[in-house]
Amino acid sequence: MNQTRDTAGVIAPPPLLALAAIVLGLLLDWIAPAYVLTIMLSWGTRLLLGLELMAAGVALIYAAQKAFRAAHTHVEPWKPSTAIVTTGIFAWLRNPMYVGGLAVLLGLAVLLASDWMVVMTVVTGLILHFGVVKREERYLAAKFGDVYRRYCAAVPRYGWPG
Numbered sequence: 001m002n003q004t005r006d007t008a009g010v011i012a013p014p015p016l017l018a019l020a021a022i023v024l025g026l027l028l029d030w031i032a033p034a035y036v037l038t039i040m041l042s043w044g045t046r047l048l049l050g051l052e053l054m055a056a057g058v059a060l061i062y063a064a065q066k067a068f069r070a071a072h073t074h075v076e077p078w079k080p081s082t083a084i085v086t087t088g089i090f091a092w093l094r095n096p097m098y099v100g101g102l103a104v105l106l107g108l109a110v111l112l113a114s115d116w117m118v119v120m121t122v123v124t125g126l127i128l129h130f131g132v133v134k135r136e137e138r139y140l141a142a143k144f145g146d147v148y149r150r151y152c153a154a155v156p157r158y159g160w161p162g
Contacts (some may be wrong), residue, residue, distance in 0.1 A: 008132075018105055024116070060097070063088055067089060090095075133157065
């Protein structure tokens with residue numbers, strides 16, 4: 001029997017991708033340290049910038065989760081979507097959880113002076129874009145049709161135009 005699954009078919013759960021970025025970044029720092037962040041930024045600057053990035057990321061994630069709960073749909077992209085969320089933070093950007101998660105990763109990298117974690121954050125962003133976001137977009141367009149396409153035309157994917 002041929003059944004179609006009601007999910008986006010993402011490459012991996014985004015929290016698992018973030019964890020992999022942290023572990024690989026720290027492992028690479030241990031194997032081949034670069035010290036770029038340590039040289040470029042003082043401890044105080046790294047502390048302030050890292051905490052600000054992490055706080056902004058957590059705020060984006062929290063706002064997105066709150067909007068998903070209010071719409072009674074799943075937060076997890078590997079579960080079926082029951083609604084398109086267009087209110088709250090989703091009126092400004094379509095992927096606040098991914099932007100927030102990357103901000104948390106980058107903030108942690110800066111805080112820990114982990115040059116390789118910065119690199120892994122970029123790699124994770126690319127994996128999220130092609131292995132999660134693009135798959136979600138195809139799934140949501142197929143499931144919700146013109147409603148979702150109009151939303152995509154009106155709201156930028158990551159918060160900036162284009």
